[in-house]
Each structure stands twice: as structure tokens, then as C-alpha cells.
Amino acid sequence: MEVEKLMIQSALSNWNLTINRLNKFFGALSTEDFYEPIAPSKNRIIYVLGHLAAVHDRTQEILGLTARQHPELEKPFVTNPDRAVEPIPEGKELLALWNEINTHLYNGMLTFAPIHWIGRHQAVSEDDFRKDPSRSCLSVLLNRTNHAGYHLGQLMLSGKLKS
Amino acid sequence: MEVEKLMIQSALSNWNLTINRLNKFFGALSTEDFYEPIAPSKNRIIYVLGHLAAVHDRTQEILGLTARQHPELEKPFVTNPDRAVEPIPEGKELLALWNEINTHLYNGMLTFAPIHWIGRHQAVSEDDFRKDPSRSCLSVLLNRTNHAGYHLGQLMLSGKLKS
Numbered sequence: 001m002e003v004e005k006l007m008i009q010s011a012l013s014n015w016n017l018t019i020n021r022l023n024k025f026f027g028a029l030s031t032e033d034f035y036e037p038i039a040p041s042k043n044r045i046i047y048v049l050g051h052l053a054a055v056h057d058r059t060q061e062i063l064g065l066t067a068r069q070h071p072e073l074e075k076p077f078v079t080n081p082d083r084a085v086e087p088i089p090e091g092k093e094l095l096a097l098w099n100e101i102n103t104h105l106y107n108g109m110l111t112f113a114p115i116h117w118i119g120r121h122q123a124v125s126e127d128d129f130r131k132d133p134s135r136s137c138l139s140v141l142l143n144r145t146n147h148a149g150y151h152l153g154q155l156m157l158s159g160k161l162k163s
Numbered sequence: 164m165e166v167e168k169l170m171i172q173s174a175l176s177n178w179n180l181t182i183n184r185l186n187k188f189f190g191a192l193s194t195e196d197f198y199e200p201i202a203p204s205k206n207r208i209i210y211v212l213g214h215l216a217a218v219h220d221r222t223q224e225i226l227g228l229t230a231r232q233h234p235e236l237e238k239p240f241v242t243n244p245d246r247a248v249e250p251i252p253e254g255k256e257l258l259a260l261w262n263e264i265n266t267h268l269y270n271g272m273l274t275f276a277p278i279h280w281i282g283r284h285q286a287v288s289e290d291d292f293r294k295d296p297s298r299s300c301l302s303v304l305l306n307r308t309n310h311a312g313y314h315l316g317q318l319m320l321s322g323k324l325k326s
Contacts, residue, residue, distance in 0.1 A: 004166045006281045006296060011174075013297050014305040039202035039320055118169045133169060134176050142177040142305070146312040153313035154320055157202055 004114035011141055012109065018148045019102055022052070025152070025161045026095055034091030038158045043082040045158060046091050048151050050077035053098040056105055059144050062123045063137050065108035070097060112137065167277035174304055175272065181311045182265055185215070188315070188324045189258055197254030201321045206245040208321060209254050211314050213240035216261040219268055222307050225286045226300050228271035233260060275300065 034046040054073035061068045076085035117138040120129040129135055197209040217236035224231045239248035280301040283292040292298055
């Protein structure tokens with residue numbers, strides 16, 4: 001396999017590893033667990049789930065795959081802090097959205113050739129991209145993987161999943 | 164620039180982003196702050212710092228750069244949970260080690276050609292690598308970036324740094 005294809009394979013495999021760990025965490029929750037904070041007086045688990053779903057939904061747009069499918073997630077889970085917007089969808093409903101968004105996003109990413117990965121993403125102008133060619137679609141994938149891992153670390157503090 | 168070089172640049176830039184955020188966090192701490200838990204009854208900040216330093220020290224070996232320089236970090240910060248091994252180095256001393264290890268690791272990574280990045284890392288056998296060529300040095304970099312981001316997410320919950 002070519003060097004760049006192996007590199008993309010590593011990046012996608014790292015993405016999957018993090019998404020699978022998040023799925024394992026969310027999948028083990030009871031209906032009530034979603035409303036527990038990750039630590040005393042911190043964000044609730046359901047807010048983190050909604051936040052991740054909203055960010056991954058927007059990522060589809062940034063990678064040029066599709067317009068975001070769930071703009072309604074932005075206000076309660078990105079623009080505002082936890083508990084500021086009510087009502088919000090229930091835990092299991094959000095979990096279904098999260099799975100739907102990730103499946104669509106991942107299937108889209110599988111279609112990208114290496115040249116697309118090193119190309120400009122939709123949130124950077126052509127001028128800015130010329131100045132800094134590291135602002136590529138691949139950077140978005142790596143950055144979102146890290147963002148998901150950052151929140152996974154917080155969720156694991158809740159003690160809802162032991163390993 | 165060639166496709167694979169741009170890809171490596173993105174991966175290294177993502178690494179730097181996470182390390183810089185961790186450095187900002189650790190650099191803002193008072194001597195006492197290091198001994199605070201990240202959340203009630205959870206690991207102390209100093210344990211997370213020692214853990215990250217130990218893992219990055221070992222990463223130098225796994226990438227084939229050098230034998231680990233600080234094996235003494237393994238017992239208190241990797242093999243055992245927080246508070247199980249005493250005494251441990253002081254916060255500022257660990258922070259100096261952390262900086263030294265990261266500088267050495269990063270300078271080493273800068274010398275790797277793309278072909279080295281997609282090559283086998285030292286913790287996988289030649290046989291296993293043939294079966295799964297995604298277990299490369301690049302995978303180690305991406306995995307360690309995620310690991311650092313995971314703990315950054317936890318540290319940020321301590322409220323010691325606001326942004």
C-alpha cells in the first residue's frame with residue numbers, strides 16, 4: 001500500500017478507537033445515568049454527548065461532505081453551557097443521533113482520496129490555506145479525534161464505566 | 164511539499180497543540196496546586212503529570228529513538244495508582260523532567276522520514292506488524308496525542324485554568 005494510504009489508515013483507525021470507547025461508555029448507561037454530572041457541579045453526561053454529536057455533525061460540513069443535518073443541536077450543546085437551554089432531547093434519542101451522525105461521517109471519510117485529505121477544509125479561506133497548508137481535512141480529523149478523546153477522559157471520571 | 168510530508172506535518176502540529184495546552188496548564192500551577200485532585204477523590208494533578216512524563220519517556224524507546232531515560236517514573240506513575248508509592252518527586256521537578264522528555268522526543272520525531280513513520284514500532288513484533296501494518300510509528304504518535312488529550316480533558320476539570 002502507498003505511504004499516504006497507510007497514513008490515512010492510521011488516522012482513521014485512531015478515530016475509530018476513540019469513537020468505539022465513547023460508544024462503549026454511552027451504551028452502558030441507564031436512562032438516569034445520562035443526567036449525572038461527570039464530577040460534582042460539572043457538565044452532565046448528556047451535555048457532553050449532545051456536544052460531541054453537534055461537533056461531529058458540523059464536521060461533516062467542514063470536510064465538504066454535506067450540510068449539517070442537525071443544526072438544532074448547536075444552541076443547547078455548543079453555544080450555551082449545560083442546563084441553560086431546556087428542553088433537550090432524551091439520552092437514548094441523542095445516542096441514536098450520535099450513532100447516525102458518526103456512521104454518516106465515517107462512511108464519507110472512507111471515500112476521500114489522499115489528495116482530498118491534504119486539501120483545504122471548508123472553514124478556512126483559500127488565502128489562509130495558502131499561508132498555512134497544514135489546515136487540511138486531515139488536520140480536522142486529527143483535531144476532532146483529540147476533541148473526542150478529551151471528553152472521553154472527562155466522562156471516564158464519572159465512574160460509570162470501570163475499564 | 165509531498166503528500167506524506169504534509170500528513171506528518173499535520174500529525175506533529177496536532178501533537179504540539181496538545182503539548183502546548185498541557186504546558187500552559189502545568190505552568191500556571193502554584194506549588195500547592197500540584198497536590199490537588201482533578202476532582203473529589205480522583206487522581207492528583209501531580210500524578211497525571213508524572214504519568215504523562217513516564218509514558219512519553221517510554222515513547223522514545225517505542226519509536227526507536229533511545230532507551231528510556233527515566234525508568235524510575237514507571238513504578239509511582241504507571242504501575243501503581245496515585246498515592247500508592249511515596250515519596251515522589253516534587254511538582255516543579257517533575258515539570259522539568261516533563262519538558263526535558265518532550266523536547267527530546269519532539270526533536271527525535273522531527274528527524275523521521277515518512278518511510279520511518281509508516282514503519283514498525285518497537286513494541287510490535289515483525290510477525291504481528293506484517294499482519295497489521297497500521298501498527299506503525301505514526302500510530303504511536305496519534306495514539307499518544309490522544310492519550311495526552313484525554314488527560315488534558317481531566318486536568319481542565321480541576322478548574323485551575325479557565326481557558
